[in-house]
Amino acid sequence: ERGSDGNVNIIYWQAPSILNPFLSGGTKDGDASAIILEPLARYNQDGELVPFLTTEIPTVSNGGVSEDLTQITWKIAPGIKWSDGSAFTSADVKFTADYCMHPEGGCAQLTKFDGVQSVETPDDMTVVVTFDKPTPFPYGPFVGGESPILQKAQFENCMGAKAPECTTENFGPIGTGPFVVTEFKPNDVITYAANENYRDPNKPAFATVTFKGGGDATAAGRAVMETGEFDYAWNLQLAPEVIAQMQEGGKGTPIAGFGPLVERIMLNQTNPSPDLPEGERSTAKHPHPFLQDPAVYKAMSLAIDRPLLVEIGYGQAGAVTCNWVPAPAAVNSSTFSCDTQDIAGANKLLDDAGIVDTNGDGVREKDGVPLKVVYQTSTNAVRQDFQALIKEWWSQIGIETELRNINASVFFGGDPGSPDTFQKFYADVEMYANTFNGTDPQSYLGNGICDKAPRPESQWQGENISRFCNEEFDALHAELTQTADADKRAEIARRLNDIMVENGGMIPLVHRGRLSAHANTLGGVVLNVWDSEMWNIADWHRKTGS
Amino acid sequence: MLDQPIAQIKGLRVEFQTKDGPVVGVEDVSFEVNPGETVCIVGESGSGKSVSSLSLMRLVEFGGGEIAGGKLLFDRRDGGEMDLANADQELMKQIRGNEIGMIFQEPMTALNPVFTVGRQLTEGLRVHKGMSQKDAEARALELLRQVRIPEPERRLKQFPHELSGGMRQRVVIAMAMACEPRLLIADEPTTALDVTIQAEILALMDRLKRETGTAVMFITHDMAVVAQMADRVVVMFRGNKVEEGTVQEIFENPQHDYTKALLAAVPKLGEMRGSKEPSPMKLMGVEGQNLDPIPGTNEVLLRVKGLTTRFPVKGGFFRRTISNVHAVEDVSFTINRGQTLSLVGESGCGKSSAGRSILRLVEPMAGEIDLDGVDIMKLDQGGLRKARLDMQMIFQDPFASLNPQMQLLEQVAEPMRNYGVASGSELTDRVANLFDRVQLPRSFMRRYPHEMSGGQRQRIAIARALALNPKLIIADEAVSALDVSVQAQVLNLMMELQAELGLSYLFISHDMAVVERVSHQVGVMYLGRIVELGPRNRVFENPQHPYTQALMKAVPIADPNKRKSEKDLNFKPIPSPIHGLDYSPEPSKYNEVEPGHYVLTTDSGY
């Protein structure tokens, strides 16, 4: 029964800043707004699309998607109301597209609308999206937590450059979701109350939600599992022992789910040497002196004990992977196996390639260049442990490692003036994790295309961090963009993954899951890694008998 | 008078722990003080006078001392007699300030720099007499009037550093007398005061004694004051009592050698009558003294013209300047090479300020200062530093002018270091010589200022000023804290140096006998102006200005039979040196009554 279960307390150790997901790409903001705003369709915990505000998922077979793959038609479910009681119509959907695609708006979810040529509303209940070219995967716009629908009436005056001035709107969007905002304290706490006009009269079970932000993962985990002050804690990136210890508190349970997130070591294909003139460092002008040698990167990969990394760093929230794209299952390649460490094999590989230690300092040389690498990553306890371990293993195969850790906001910030960003890659190898939204890896795989490499000319922007360049890869990716058949797509994706790994663009380490925790008394939680974690908050309830 | 003594000190012994092991401050002293009686304690500097009195207050403990033996019997106001040596501090609190009042030797450091005079004065009253703020203030005002501080209303609101040395001293006196204690311990209460005020204070204490039966324990080295005040005298020497008796006995028939030496060293006013030039004193037991008069030269060393110094007076919440203290007003004089000019005058009349202005330690407002051809007023900091090689100052308050963190050796050596005059062992030797000259044991070289008696500190200050062999020394009350024997030695030393090296002195003092002994010229200051200036014998023998005449009359005489009675002393209240910002004083005009003898004709306010 709606509102019968009182209050639910959620803690996110990163605090939401804004409730308009189009103005912020942050997960925390998206999750906080997912409680209010809904897309037309969402992914469920298995990565399948489920309709939310529509009657069904349009496909080619049911005629929702045109044969030439350039059009998709959504049918809005009847009787859906905004929380202010007005009716939800196709005009709102169209407005959302206009809002995000406004050239001055700085919309964070613009990629969702990639290739959208027009959005039409033949009637109040129908939305037709037309793409400028055949789009085999037309579920970008209005699908998933990142692309919810805004109310036209509310945001009409907030288009483009005016977007940031609409504080009231951005802090209290009107939605169709189970809750409405009662108070928003940016970067601190949000309180919600059940939406009187929610489409399912029995939901949500909770009358109010308190969404607290700030602190750190340890404290969040503790608050759920040990002190029981909170019901749900998000993204507990903690050492497995710590999680286990918290679980002993007996008040809550950790839950894990796996998306496509992979912790990997990127191998710089270009030379990052500080001796090179500025502007030529880490550019395609100077290939890396040894990292492009298969013997070297294969040995480096062989020397790593991935199961141990998983055990130390992630426990149940991690799995060994040799792949760049380990999920969804269909695209997970099975070409490689890498779950045993083989130091001897790695040494042999190097010896056979003639990369040996010629001057007796314990470090091998290739063509006179010693195998010394600078290994950088962002600052984070698990990553530093990984660095230490890997440094140790690499030293056993004659590679000397200098470790460097960089403040995350600098490392991931794209400031072209800083030498420490991951894009600039002024190091030989670097470690971080990356993923993609939804289930379609096409654009993610595009990160391996030659001309997406960050360069001075592109202000060091670009997603091809390792400056990987392979003609076969580029051609294959182009083919992917033309292919509609799901199985065929999956096959190409696996192939692309294999090319990348095989040619030393990266060394995948750990397939990382997401670990959240909920109180034992909280029912209905289904961890969903393909969409917002709050996707089914309407179903959450207090377990009876507690 | 009651026959029961108020305080009896029996076999007192006080020790200090220093790094060389215990130092005995007082070895064995016994005496008693009866109600309504004045006991004067005289004796060599450092002989334990201050320490004995501090012991009676049980304050030595706070200074690192320890009462190692003896009894301190005290008769409480309500009858009972008790031994203060082992009273607890709780009880002492009720006795201190209330039943025993104490006047401290060094007025600058004895006052809390951050509280107004009024605040410090009323505190004791409110504690012991339970007075309200208003009553206490009224009483404080009355006390300040009694000690003859000019403009007492204003003083109440001033801070100690804004007062002249003498004024501070009077504040301390007022503080001690506030609760009309039964026993008043006065440690050199009048050293910083000019004779007129001194006479007033002495009279005040005398009256107190007569009217309320207060017993007074009077520590001094000024034999003239002793003769004026004492009923009985205790003579101390190196931590022991060597003699005790009534004034007449002591003055007429001294028994102990030290007492005899002491009396012999007392300079007497009128001794120099007739001679134009000063000459060293004849000291007992010193053979082969050169007692030749010191003529000096006629060459001008220092010429001061129209010197004017004013201090701003702050007021209001934001402490704005509301008026000025006209501390020095249009003062002109010259000092010849090898000669001494003495400045005498009322406390607070601007003597110290004049001295400091010459060195530009306070910035004068106007005037010309010419030292040996150097225009001091025009110098920048570097030039001033060089000029100070030729002129040195001995500060009035020795304790405040010594760095508490530095060994005496260092402090005396500092000027020589500064100018690179000497270094290494030569430096140490010269310091040692200076210590010898001012009669300080060399073992004191590594002590710190707080471990010294008042007189000893003063000698350090003198040694420091002598270190550079300057041409001019400004000696601000340089010898007033010294006991007569040392004083005589130091005076002789100064004159000896004058004769040998042709030093000039600006000698600031209120001790007319000393002034008579050392000066070639005398200037009498009143309210910032020199009212009379001339050769010493002329000014002393033929005082023209009414103020000078009053001053001469007030000088105490070291003879118990020639005590002055209170009614002889009838002074006018001192007018205020503080004037509004728009006040512009008249220039000083003089009338030459005799050759070189000038008398102010401008209205000086007297």
Added chain:
Amino acid sequence: MTELSKTQTTLNQPEPTKPPRSQWLDVWDQFKTHKGAMMGGVLFILIVAGVYLGPFIWDIDATQIDIRSRNQGPSWAHPFGTDQLGRDLLARMMAGGATSVSVGITAMLLALFLGSFVGVLAGFFKRLDGPLMRLTDLFLALPLLPLLLVMMLLFREPLNAAFGLEQGIFILIVSAIGITSWMPTARIVRGDVLALKEREFVLAARSIGTTNSKLITRHILPNVLSPIMVSATLGIATAIITESALSFLGLGFPPDFPTWGRLLFDGVDYLQQYPERVIWPGLAISLTVLSVNYLGDGLRDALDPRIRGR
């Protein structure tokens, strides 16, 4: 007359003298008798010896990973236990101490020097007071993190090039901490100097021709020693902790460089399972600070003649 002169000679006899001793010997004498100072001194020497000489006796490498023996409690093989990667904590404590102690002390000294320098100048010279205090205000107002980021950006590479990796980072961190923590000292010292400057002995010193620089070093500085000492003790703690803050922000030493602050920070997550992980570094920092504090107390007392001898 003969009798008289005899007395006179006794009267004039100088008291027994002792050769003057140097002030520093004196200070040392006093220092020796100060129980706290001696204890602090001994403790400090022990800590310093432990962290610098300890590695010669306990020669396990601080970065050596022994994954089989991870998360162990104290044992003979690992007296302090091991961490989550099986690194020996004792070795890490010693290696960390070497860094923390040297960073703490150098940074503190730098801050103290800067602070006292600015404070004395501002308090003493009226003309400099305004500019210097506004400078202090500026530094107080600057946000620490961006400032450090900029410093890292500008100087890391050149320093690394000039002094090598470790030395370069060390210099950078020490100056970063020093440059961002001198301000309170400066203000405190200035406040005291303002009051001190008006004391009469300063006037007296000026009258004997003491130059400003000597006036400051001989007369002013010794008299503001006690707040400086307090700043020193507090400064060392701040420096050690700031260093750890720098490392976990990724601005400090490379990650395989243990320091006490970082060990403490890393240990906090394991507070409940392995409390010794926080106890060791926590204890080490506290003991160092305590020992420096007692040393400072003793030194101050030894330098204050009024307290000396008691």
Added chain:
Amino acid sequence: MLTFTIRRLVLAVPTLLFISLVIFMLLEFAPGDPMAQVPLTVPPEVKEKMREALGLGQPIHIRFWKWIVQFFWIEPQVLIDYYLGTSFSEGKLRVISWQTRSPVMDIVVQRIPQTLWVVGTAYVVAIIIALPIGIYSAYRQYSWFDQLGTFVSMVGFSVPPFFSGVLVIVIFSVQLGWFPSIYDTTLVVNSWESFVKQLQQMIMPVMVLALQITAQLSRFMRASMLDNLNQDYVRTARAKGLSEYVVVMVHVLRNSMIPVVTVIALGIPAIFGGAIITEQVFKVNGIGQLLIGAIQANDLPMVQTLTFIFAVLIVLFNLIADVLYGILDPRIRYD
């Protein structure tokens, strides 16, 4: 002193402008990017668009000038509007945070209460505890009380709050369950129960913060008391028969206050600056957390504004300290 104060206040204007410029340049210069926290899944072109939408494309001097106008001209108008109901500021662009796209000052105003509650209380508590401890420790130097005080305060000072905070949480929240480990900023104190709740959630952060401040203050207090306890005027005060209490608490204390006043004056702006780590540990989410969050997100308008407010407070309190010096010690002159 009035002229001194006025002159200082007038001088403060260029000083503050200069400080704001330096801060601005520093922030500009610092590496980092407002898009750093946007996930890697958002492609660079989109990030570039977002940056432009934030106004990052404009040259530095224009942005600085904009900030100056917004902060000094428009924000005061907003304040006037708020109090008088006028509408001077209507339609004018205020200082907008990049993170939240909302006016910076609104968030600051929102944060001040909890910061004042926690950090302010901690400061008051610390002063109340530290001064007596410092005074008594000095008065009874090397007594067991002094030794204990020294020990506790030095250990207290050397334990960073990221440790002591977690320690008290583990003890009092996890083991004993007495206090909440997470501060509830939505709590409205309007009844006895809610007040008790507020107290409960404040106790731990206040404790942790106060320990540090107490340690620092009491050390300075003790040191400067020691410097003054042996002065001559103390003897005079005793000779007046004043009780030890008055001697110490009035005469010595007043003379010893200068360093303590300095430390307190340095600390009060810090109250508004919040306590970054402690706020983080207890999730107080005050100004400190706001600042660190903004720095991490490279939210320059927010950082700039907060730092500037902080600078104003610093300049102001240092001026107050200077005026207090003059009142505490009449020998100190400013002219």
